[in-house]
Each structure stands twice: as structure tokens, then as C-alpha cells.
Amino acid sequence: MRAVVSRGSLRGMEVRLPVVTDIEYGRRRPLLRVRGRSISWLPPLLLLVAVILLDFNTGEHFRIVTWIVLVPGTAAAMCGVWTTAAYSVVALVTYVLVDNAWPAEYQAGLGDFVLVALGGVLATLAAAVRMRQERQLLRVQDIAETTRRTVLRPLPSGWAGLDHAGVYLAADVDARVGGDFYDIQPGPHGARVLVGDVQGKGLGAVEAAAALLGTFREAGYHEKDLTTVAERLEIRMLRHRAHTAALGRADGDRFATAVLLAFPEDSPGVVDVVNFGHEPPLAVGPHGVRELPCGDGLPLGLADLSGGLPPVHRVPLAADETLLLVTDGVTEARDRPGAFFALSDEVSRAVRADPTRTEPRRLVRQVRDGVLRHCGGRLEDDTTIFAVRRAGAG
Structure with missing residues (x-):
């Protein structure tokens, strides 16, 4: 389903929350x-x-x-x-x-x-x-709305020692939630971040996203090694597929692209990245935009096709750089002639014009407005924009 999103429908939205409901439960909004x-x-x-x-x-x-x-x-x-x-x-x-x-x-x-x-x-x-x-x-x-808050729980300001902002726009305006997901999990081994996109749409995609987030919240807290967290996510996706196949449903081959991040407490100048075939994160700083390691691994649920999980990349991250992660609803957004949205160029121009736009909230707003402007408010796919950096980095 194609969603038409206007600026008026986003006026009351808080940037770090995915969606704001126009009608509250038990209360009817008059037409005029x-x-x-x-x-x-x-x-x-x-x-x-x-x-x-x-x-x-x-x-x-x-x-x-x-x-x-x-x-x-x-x-x-x-x-x-x-x-x-x-x-x-x-x-x-x-x-x-x-x-x-x-x-x-x-x-x-x-x-x-x-x-x-x-x-x-x-x-x-x-x-x-x-x-x-x-x-x-x-x-x-x-x-x-309850389902959305279960899958995409609200994240407090400064959660896990990170400044963050995120916006989620569902292509299905009636469902208000789809297969995109993100979360931050604090723990004794540092803060972990997961952003991803489940293949397909509908309730099956929501179920898969909820399963992955549940595993991430547990493994991200308890496991010291980020490779183990990635392995737990892969196993959870396989288990979920086996369960749906046993129920006779047609989504037994579902997979999910994702980016798993870790901010080590003992190394403030780096970030660990595991990319499961997802759009590569962008490191956005006052001096420009650079792309982190691309998706050199297969999506979650397909690791057996390549013989193993994607590697963990330790990447330097300056104190004034913000990580920008998006789903394909952003990179595949088209304008009327059919041209794709140039994310890196859009962000680079915005940062050159105003270096303070690297702040997560302003960065997310910039990308959100740019995508809606580019596609005329007509979203073909679920769209997630998430920005995160260490607290106090600005």
C-alpha cells in the first residue's frame, strides 16, 4: 500500500518516536x-x-x-x-x-x-x-499503537549514554507498524544498537521484528562478545522461520537485513559494526560524511549460504561524528521522474550549510524532510531514520 504523508500529519510527531496517533483510544476527534x-x-x-x-x-x-x-x-x-x-x-x-x-x-x-x-x-x-x-x-x-510500542519501544533521552533520534513512517498507514525496527540496549559491556528491516510486509514482518528485538535485548545485555550477539540473532531468525513454517504459513523463507553496533566503554574513539546486508551507516561530522563498512555479510537467516556470519569491523569514530542509519525506504525513495533519493549528497549539503546539523534530532529531521520532499510524500516502503552518537559529543 502506498502511503501519502503530509507535513500536517507529522506536525505533532516527536522525532525520537516512530508515530504519533491522530486518534486517542476512547476519544473521538470531531471532524470540524x-x-x-x-x-x-x-x-x-x-x-x-x-x-x-x-x-x-x-x-x-x-x-x-x-x-x-x-x-x-x-x-x-x-x-x-x-x-x-x-x-x-x-x-x-x-x-x-x-x-x-x-x-x-x-x-x-x-x-x-x-x-x-x-x-x-x-x-x-x-x-x-x-x-x-x-x-x-x-x-x-x-x-x-500498543503493538508499535512493544516492537519499537520509546527510548529515553540519553539512554545508554547515547544521544539518539529516530523516526519511523509505515508505508501501511492503517497498520502504523511494519518490518522496520531499531533499539538501544545498555549493558555491562557497553551500549549496543540494532537497526534493521525485515523482508516483506504485514503482521508476519512485525512478528519477525519483535522476535529479533527480544533476542537483541537479552543477548545485547548479557553477551560480552559482539560476535556472540550476532550469532544469537542469526539463530533466532532461523528458529522463527522454522516455527512459522511448522504452522503452515508461507513466510518460512523470511530474512532481515540489519546493522549491529557496539560502543565499547574502554574505547571511546571507536565503534564496532556488524552489517547483515544492510545499507551501510554514514558517519556524519562537521567536516563531511563518510560511509562505514558496507554489508559484506548476508541478511539474518541466510548465513548458511555464505558459510558464516559477517565479521566485526572496528571503525574509528570521532567525538563529533554522528552515525546515521536508514532503511531502504530512504535510499529507494523516488521522485516523479524515477530518480532515487541521494542520501549522502543531501546530508553533505546540509552539514556544509550548517555544521550543527550533525546533532541527531536535527539530522533526522533533515533526512525525513528531504525524503518526503523528494518523493512528494508518497512512501513506497516502510521508512526508518535513526541517528546516534555518544552523549555529550556535541
């Missing part, structure tokens, strides 16, 4: 709001006044008072049940008063009275059905 107050009652009222005025100004040979049945119908589409019922009563009473104001030979009569009364009843029932469906939708959205 002015300065935070609902005015959904106004269109039916204006329609009511318009029908009355037109009926008195069109002459006795063209009576339109029966159109007043549209008032409760309009209210049913925009207002609550009780407001719709109130408009149904008001419309019926108004019909009687306006119709009786005309001479008897020009009155619409009992037939139209029944039509207005029946229209009000049906409008009230329609409003009740609509409100019930909205409540069900709110429950579903609450479940989706």
Missing part, C-alpha cells in the same frame, strides 16, 4: 475543529436556516421545506447520536411551523411530514451505527 473546539454542529444548523429562508422566498408553487430532511442526514455524518436526534426533532418541529405558516392550499401535508419524521429516525440510527464503528476503529488503533 476551530481553535481546538468542535463546530461539527454548525453545518446542519446552516442547512436548516437555508431551507427555511429558501422556502419562504421561492413562492408557493415551489415548496422546498421537505428538503429539511437533509438536516438530520447531515448531522448523522458529522455529529454524535444525541446531536443527530436533537436535529431530527428540531427539523420535524420546524417543518410543522414553516408548513403551517402557508395557506392551507399550499401546505405540503401529511405525506411530507411522515417523510421528515422517518428521515430523522433513520439518520439517528445511522449516527448510532457510525459511532459504534468508530469505537471499534479506536480499539483497533489502540491495539496497533
Whole structure:
């Protein structure tokens, strides 16, 4: 599904959280709001006044008072049940008063009275059905939001001694969560970071992402050797595939690209990188942008095809450099002519113009806005942008 993302839909988003829900569970957002107050009652009222005025100004040979049945119908589409019922009563009473104001030979009569009364009843029932469906939708959205926070848990500021910022935009705007994932795990052996993208979409991709994150949170804390953490992730992906295959599902060959990072406590000037076929991280500093080791290994779940896990690369990282990690929703974003988004060039231009944009929050905002601008807000794939550096590096 292609998602259309506008700046207005991102206005309330905190950068380090993936998504902000537009509708809170148990609360209905009125369709029309002015300065935070609902005015959904106004269109039916204006329609009511318009029908009355037109009926008195069109002459006795063209009576339109029966159109007043549209008032409760309009209210049913925009207002609550009780407001719709109130408009149904008001419309019926108004019909009687306006119709009786005309001479008897020009009155619409009992037939139209029944039509207005029946229209009000049906409008009230329609409003009740609509409100019930909205409540069900709110429950579903609450479940989706809970799932998102389980998979992509909120990360506190300065978590694990790292400055970080991340944004996640799901291509499926109804699901609000997909196969992209990221997390930071503090532990006795230093902070570990995992960013990745599960192949495919839907709930199967969400399940695989949740499985990998659960293993990362445990192994990233307990295991001293980063190679062991990588091995645990590979085994978890294989176990997950075996389980889904045993259930008879068609995603038994699913895999995931990922980047595993470690910030050693005893070596503040380096970072350890294991790349499982993912987009290589970018080290963004005031003096430019450089690419860290590329994905020299296969994705998680496919290590047996290459005879082993990818190696651990120890890479120097300056104190003023920020690591930028993205999923293919960024690098494969296309504009209308079909050109791909040039991530490195975009970031380089931004840093040259303002070196303070290496700060994680500003860097993530820069890339997010650049991607949405490049593709016109139409995302073809889940998009994750994550930036991290040692706390106090700025």
C-alpha cells in the first residue's frame, strides 16, 4: 500500500518516536475543529436556516421545506447520536411551523411530514451505527499503537549514554507498524544498537521484528562478545522461520537485513559494526560524511549460504561524528521522474550549510524532510531514520 504523508500529519510527531496517533483510544476527534473546539454542529444548523429562508422566498408553487430532511442526514455524518436526534426533532418541529405558516392550499401535508419524521429516525440510527464503528476503529488503533510500542519501544533521552533520534513512517498507514525496527540496549559491556528491516510486509514482518528485538535485548545485555550477539540473532531468525513454517504459513523463507553496533566503554574513539546486508551507516561530522563498512555479510537467516556470519569491523569514530542509519525506504525513495533519493549528497549539503546539523534530532529531521520532499510524500516502503552518537559529543 502506498502511503501519502503530509507535513500536517507529522506536525505533532516527536522525532525520537516512530508515530504519533491522530486518534486517542476512547476519544473521538470531531471532524470540524476551530481553535481546538468542535463546530461539527454548525453545518446542519446552516442547512436548516437555508431551507427555511429558501422556502419562504421561492413562492408557493415551489415548496422546498421537505428538503429539511437533509438536516438530520447531515448531522448523522458529522455529529454524535444525541446531536443527530436533537436535529431530527428540531427539523420535524420546524417543518410543522414553516408548513403551517402557508395557506392551507399550499401546505405540503401529511405525506411530507411522515417523510421528515422517518428521515430523522433513520439518520439517528445511522449516527448510532457510525459511532459504534468508530469505537471499534479506536480499539483497533489502540491495539496497533500498543503493538508499535512493544516492537519499537520509546527510548529515553540519553539512554545508554547515547544521544539518539529516530523516526519511523509505515508505508501501511492503517497498520502504523511494519518490518522496520531499531533499539538501544545498555549493558555491562557497553551500549549496543540494532537497526534493521525485515523482508516483506504485514503482521508476519512485525512478528519477525519483535522476535529479533527480544533476542537483541537479552543477548545485547548479557553477551560480552559482539560476535556472540550476532550469532544469537542469526539463530533466532532461523528458529522463527522454522516455527512459522511448522504452522503452515508461507513466510518460512523470511530474512532481515540489519546493522549491529557496539560502543565499547574502554574505547571511546571507536565503534564496532556488524552489517547483515544492510545499507551501510554514514558517519556524519562537521567536516563531511563518510560511509562505514558496507554489508559484506548476508541478511539474518541466510548465513548458511555464505558459510558464516559477517565479521566485526572496528571503525574509528570521532567525538563529533554522528552515525546515521536508514532503511531502504530512504535510499529507494523516488521522485516523479524515477530518480532515487541521494542520501549522502543531501546530508553533505546540509552539514556544509550548517555544521550543527550533525546533532541527531536535527539530522533526522533533515533526512525525513528531504525524503518526503523528494518523493512528494508518497512512501513506497516502510521508512526508518535513526541517528546516534555518544552523549555529550556535541
